[in-house]
Amino acid sequence: MIKKPKSASEPATKxxxxxxxLSPLAEDIIANARDGIYIVxxxxxxxxxxxxxxxxxYSDTELIGTDSLKNIYPEDKEKVRTQAIQCLKRQSxxxxxxxxxxxxxxxxxxxETVSPIMYGGERATLGCFMDITGRKKMEEALHQxxxxxxxxxxxxxxxxxxxxxxxxxxxxxxxxCRITGCSRKELTGANYRQFSDAESLEKVIQTFKKxxxxxxxxxxxxxxxxRQDGTKRYIEAxxxxxxxxxxxxAGFKGLxxxxxxxxxxxxxxxxxxxxxxxxxxxxxxxxxxxLGHSIRSxxxxxxxxxxxxxxxxxxxxxxxxxxxxxxxxxxxxxxxRLKQMLRAVDIVGRMGGDEFIILIEDLDDLNQVTTLANKxxxxxxxxxxxxxxxxxxxxxxxxxxxxMDGHDEQSLMKNADIAxxxxxxAGKNNFQFYSENLHSMxxxxxxxxxxxxxALERQEFSIAYQAKVDFKTGAITGVxxxxxxxNPHLGSIAPVQFIPVAEETGMIVPIGRWxxxxxxxxxVAWQRQGLPTVCMxxxxxxxxLMDSHLLGDIKAALKESGMAPNLLELEITxxxxxxxxxxxxxxxxxxxxxxxxxxxxDFGTGYSSLAQIKHFPVNTxxxxxxxIRNLPDDIENKAITLAIIVMARDLKLTVVAEGVETEAQxxxxxxxxxxxxxxxxxxxxxxxxxxxxxxxxHTDSFKKK
Numbered sequence: 001m002i003k004k005p006k007s008a009s010e011p012a013t014k015x016x017x018x019x020x021x022l023s024p025l026a027e028d029i030i031a032n033a034r035d036g037i038y039i040v041x042x043x044x045x046x047x048x049x050x051x052x053x054x055x056x057x058y059s060d061t062e063l064i065g066t067d068s069l070k071n072i073y074p075e076d077k078e079k080v081r082t083q084a085i086q087c088l089k090r091q092s093x094x095x096x097x098x099x100x101x102x103x104x105x106x107x108x109x110x111x112e113t114v115s116p117i118m119y120g121g122e123r124a125t126l127g128c129f130m131d132i133t134g135r136k137k138m139e140e141a142l143h144q145x146x147x148x149x150x151x152x153x154x155x156x157x158x159x160x161x162x163x164x165x166x167x168x169x170x171x172x173x174x175x176x177c178r179i180t181g182c183s184r185k186e187l188t189g190a191n192y193r194q195f196s197d198a199e200s201l202e203k204v205i206q207t208f209k210k211x212x213x214x215x216x217x218x219x220x221x222x223x224x225x226x227r228q229d230g231t232k233r234y235i236e237a238x239x240x241x242x243x244x245x246x247x248x249x250a251g252f253k254g255l256x257x258x259x260x261x262x263x264x265x266x267x268x269x270x271x272x273x274x275x276x277x278x279x280x281x282x283x284x285x286x287x288x289x290x291l292g293h294s295i296r297s298x299x300x301x302x303x304x305x306x307x308x309x310x311x312x313x314x315x316x317x318x319x320x321x322x323x324x325x326x327x328x329x330x331x332x333x334x335x336x337r338l339k340q341m342l343r344a345v346d347i348v349g350r351m352g353g354d355e356f357i358i359l360i361e362d363l364d365d366l367n368q369v370t371t372l373a374n375k376x377x378x379x380x381x382x383x384x385x386x387x388x389x390x391x392x393x394x395x396x397x398x399x400x401x402x403x404m405d406g407h408d409e410q411s412l413m414k415n416a417d418i419a420x421x422x423x424x425x426a427g428k429n430n431f432q433f434y435s436e437n438l439h440s441m442x443x444x445x446x447x448x449x450x451x452x453x454x455a456l457e458r459q460e461f462s463i464a465y466q467a468k469v470d471f472k473t474g475a476i477t478g479v480x481x482x483x484x485x486x487n488p489h490l491g492s493i494a495p496v497q498f499i500p501v502a503e504e505t506g507m508i509v510p511i512g513r514w515x516x517x518x519x520x521x522x523x524v525a526w527q528r529q530g531l532p533t534v535c536m537x538x539x540x541x542x543x544x545l546m547d548s549h550l551l552g553d554i555k556a557a558l559k560e561s562g563m564a565p566n567l568l569e570l571e572i573t574x575x576x577x578x579x580x581x582x583x584x585x586x587x588x589x590x591x592x593x594x595x596x597x598x599x600x601x602d603f604g605t606g607y608s609s610l611a612q613i614k615h616f617p618v619n620t621x622x623x624x625x626x627x628i629r630n631l632p633d634d635i636e637n638k639a640i641t642l643a644i645i646v647m648a649r650d651l652k653l654t655v656v657a658e659g660v661e662t663e664a665q666x667x668x669x670x671x672x673x674x675x676x677x678x679x680x681x682x683x684x685x686x687x688x689x690x691x692x693x694x695x696x697x698h699t700d701s702f703k704k705k
Contacts, residue, residue, distance in 0.1 A: 036129035039119055040068040040084070046119065055110075055131045057103030073099035073107060080112075087114040087125050097132070109136040157362055159256040162242065167191045167208070170251065179235065179258050181228035195225040197232075211239050212249055220344065223256075234263040236344045257344050265293055276350040278328055279335035287349035287357055291409040294361050298402055304363035309398040309416035310338070310376060313428040314575045315354035318391065321581065326386040330393065337379045341372070357413065366401065366433070373397050373431040378636055381429070394626075396423035397431035405434045425496050429626045444490075449501050451487050456511060461485055463518055464685035467694065468537070468656060468678045471670050476698055478535040478569070480678065481519035482685045483511070499541075508541045513553045515539075520561035520568060522688050531695050537569045537599065542576045546583075551590055558594075565595030569620065573602050577616055585616065592617045599656070603644060614651055621648050625659025625679070632668040645672050 030037045036052030038045060045063045053059055056071065068084075069077050076098035083096055095113045102108055111130045116123060159176035163169055168191050169176075177184055180195055196204050200223055207221050217240035225233050239254040274286035282290065291307065298305050312334065319327035331354065338348045338356060347359040360369060376395060383390040398420025406412040419434040426432065455461060461483060468478035485493045502508040516538050523536040544550055558565055570591060577584050577600070588598055599620035600613070613621070623644055627637045641657075648655040657669050660679035669677060683694060 033128075034130075036131075038063075038068075038127045038129060039117070039124050040127065041119055041122060041124040043068055043084075046124065052129050055102075055108070055129065056100065057106075062103075071101050073101060075099075083112075083114060084125055087116055088123060108133045157257075159258075160253075161192070161256065162251060162253045163192055164251040165212075165249065167193050176256065179227075179233065179256060180225065181231075186228070195227075197224060197226055200224045207239060208252060211241050211252060215241050215249075217241070233258060234260045259345065261293070261297065262290075262345065265290065279332055279350050281335055281339075281356070282347060282349035284349065284351050287347065287351075287359070288409050288413070290347055290349075291359055291412065294359060295402055295407070295409065295412075298361070303361070305402045306360040306363055306366075306369045307400045307402075307412045307416045308358040308360065308369070308373065308376075308431075309351075309400075309413070309420040310356040310358065311396050311420050311424070312354040312380070313394045313396055313424065315393075317575050318386070318393070322387055329386055330384055330391075333384050334380060334393070334395075337382075338376065341375050341379055357416070363401070369399055369401070369433075370431075373399065377429060377431065381640075382636075394429035396420055396428050398423055398434065399431060400434040425500055427496055429624075445497070445501065447490060448493060448498050449505060451490060452485075452498055452501055452505070452507055455485060455487065456507075456514060460487055461511065461514065463515060463522070463688070465522075465688060465691040466678060466685040467683045467691070468535075468676045469682050470676055471674055476532070476534060476695055477676065478537060479523075479691065480537040480571075480685075481515060481522075481539075483515055483539075484685075503541050503543055506543060508543050509547050512539075512541060512544045513557075516553060516568075517557045517560060520557045520563045523567060524561045524563050525688075526692055526695065529692060531692060532699050533567065534695070535567050535569050535597065536563070537571055539571045539601065540576075545572060545576055545587060546580075550587070551594070554591065554594060554596060558596075566597060569597035569599050571599045571601040571622065574600050588617045602658075613647070613653075618653065620654040620656060622656040622658050622678075623674075628657050628659045628665055628669075628679075631665045638668075641669075642672060645674055649673070 030049045033049070033051065036055050037047075037049040038052050039047040044065055045068055046065075048058075048060050048063050053063070056063075058071075069081060072080050079096065080098050095111055097109060097111050100108050100110045109132045111132045113128045115126050117126045118124070157175060159179050160171075160173045161169060161176055162171040168189060169187055172187060174184075177187060180187065182190070193201060193205070204221070204223055207218055210216075211218055217238065219238045221237040221239060223235045223237055225235055227233055235256050236259045237254050237256045239252055241249055242251045242253050244250045274283060274289075275281065276283045294305055297303075312330070315327065315330070318330060331350075335348070335350065335356070338358065342348060342358065342360075345361055349357050349359075351357050358372075360372065363369065376397060380395040381392050383392055385391075398416045398418065400406060400412045400415040400419060402412055405415045415434040419432045423430050423432040462485075464482045464484050465479045466482060467476045468480065469475070470477045483495060483499070485495075485498055487493060499508070502511055519536050519538050523534065527533060540550075547553075554568075554570075557563075558568065572588075577588075591598060597620065598616075598618040599622055600616065600618050601622045602624040603621045621644060623641055627641050627644075630637055631641065632638055645655050654675045656676040656678055657665075657674050658678050660666055660669065660677040660681045662681060665679075666677065666681055686694065
């Protein structure tokens, strides 16, 4: 039972807490209520629950005894007053919404229900007070989204339609008028069946019936229609069921694409002669013909189109290590993924080997291509099950655009191929648009090879050093040696330009030997300056790993510098391990026997499965920067990164996140208990002298703490 509060004439200091006015049962019920609770008597608060205080920001001492309408949004006060009056006249009132001004001046939407009660022997109003601000914002966002949705439908090339259960059009965009040749007035109230000839009509009716009965959409319905002027057109439609809120079928909706020109071409070509036997995709010949036709169409209509050259990174590695059967299965999986993400009017073909090519028509802007290229990169890297194990692959994509990059199929395909090559040069798992600058870079590569042969003897190389930082302590625990080349004729050459050339020509072996010796000597030099000991990471190429003199080179670098073996960490990529697993793992075991640490660089972009890592004698996994780049917003990259961290923790391996550039990335990785980070957020690669200063200052700051 609720007790009557003490008289207002009594001193405030003697007035008991409002909560003490409630019975233990009532107090317990209110404490566990999901709504804020208040009691108003004679227009003033006599009780407010803790949740009510939390929602409004006011304490009970600030509210008790004050006007209950004081903080109501001015325009809503009359509505709330009316509800209170009605409440006192009857047993309860319907829920109603209004706006409330909190103590922090924030306007919140409230859903409230009031009921009459007896409190202390007098009539009062009991209110249940719920914050629905989030829901109201979602409703507003939904309203805006629906308006935007309608606007978008009017701007797309595809025809969008909605029909009732009898087939009468209830909504459509202008593109449907263009395809059918009818005006909006003529289409309004018309039935889709009137555009179908006798041959197509039965198939169309059965398709709509199937969608109605199963509730499952049909993505590709080939359909020949007769336009208003009597001409025939081939269309492709996707149809799905529309339902009422109750779940009852209300009609159908879908998209229609005019595929007449493409169908006419398909009818002229023989499938066997024009399609790839393995994937079923158009082959080089058919793609070239389709591209030529699309170019002529784009020229007439003054439209753009794009050609994407897609190449699987390191396909030879998986084909050689797992066999051609696994390689073929991988190609088929990638082919299916490419087809699934394209529109019906777009075309994907296989050029041969691990190369695919895509034609995108009716481009409005290049953002469409950028979006698609990113989708391809994301789709390709999803796990593929081969020989009972999960593997991940990456792709490199080159893009050329008509008419700016060529006016015929040969030019567009060649320039997309050139752009793809430079996507690989840029580190793989990315895409590049063709430009005249890329063509000049192709000639530059020849000059790089010529000058690279004498770079070592002319002492043109140097090493930059990038710090690795421990997330737990914040201390610099390691450093990576990064090769730099400055040529008097070519200037400063980026590593992504000259290292692939060095690897292909075999020059990477003597260059790598020099890097290892120089880096070890530099680390010892820092120690002699009294600087803290750090682990020196040096990259190994596949050529070095396969070189019979590698173990001797490692021992020589350690002996000549006097550096402890455990302070050297050699980094290899996971694809290197997959090149010849038995031989490579044997070499790695011998390196570990010397006492040198091993790390897998760019982890997640090669072909090894997560389960295989336990067989590699390594100490560290470095998560590839492509997964870190869009953290924490990219859901897929977030999932991959978390999986790597959890797996490494179980295997007692150190995890290093590469390419950390923002505070958001750093915070996310810290929360996920990643061990170390490396990237521009802390430090760029710097000279030996600058790194010594960085290490010294960073260490001094820790001592002061």
